[in-house]
Amino acid sequence: MELSSRPGHDRPVRSVDELMELLHACRGAWDTPDRSGDPVDLHDHALQTAHLLRRSHPADKELQLAGLVHDLGHLLRPGDDAGHADTAARAVRPLLGARVARLVRLHVPAKRYLAAVEPDRTLSPQSALTLRAQGGVMGPEEAAAFARDPLAEDAVLLRQADDAGKVVGLDAGVMEDWRPVLELVAEYVS
DSSP, rough: OOGGGTTTSSOOOOOOHHHHHHHHTTTTTSSSEEEEEESSSSHHHHHHHHHHHHHHHHTTTHHHHHHHTHHHHHHHHHTTTTTTTHHHHHHHHHHHHHHHHHHHHHHHHHHHHHHHHOOOOOOOOHHHHHHHHHHHOOOOOHHHHHHHHHHHHHHHHHHHHHOOOTTTOOOOOOOGGHOOOOOOHHHHOO
């Protein structure tokens, strides 16, 4: 399917089927158009991130789904490192709700926050490279403001899973396993 004809490219995703189509399209799609970024494709990264969040927070389906969809912006607008979180959040908000969308949007500020409060924290080479394009390390006032956000703690959990979900060959299940969770959250939102 051509990128411009993918559901959600320039409009919100309106059904679980559309979202599943996008998630399946992440197979063989990368965070950088030239594949110089992270070592797993967007499909495996989504599954690993969601899997890690399911293991650590089994009752929080919205957090898990934020992990599953957080990098869809790389598929929808390749090369837009600075805006990929906003693109993904806008795409999924009508279907998955405000909390999932906000967590998706906050996964980049959470990286900037963690870089400020944990300066020795190791980022993947690609995450370290994109940090500057995404606003760089937060200053003290910005970090304090982020920490006061009601979703800051969950956004940090998402970011930590995002950073850990880049392991070549890790079996984190299959995308279809997430359809019932997507349907459950979408039903709750509607």
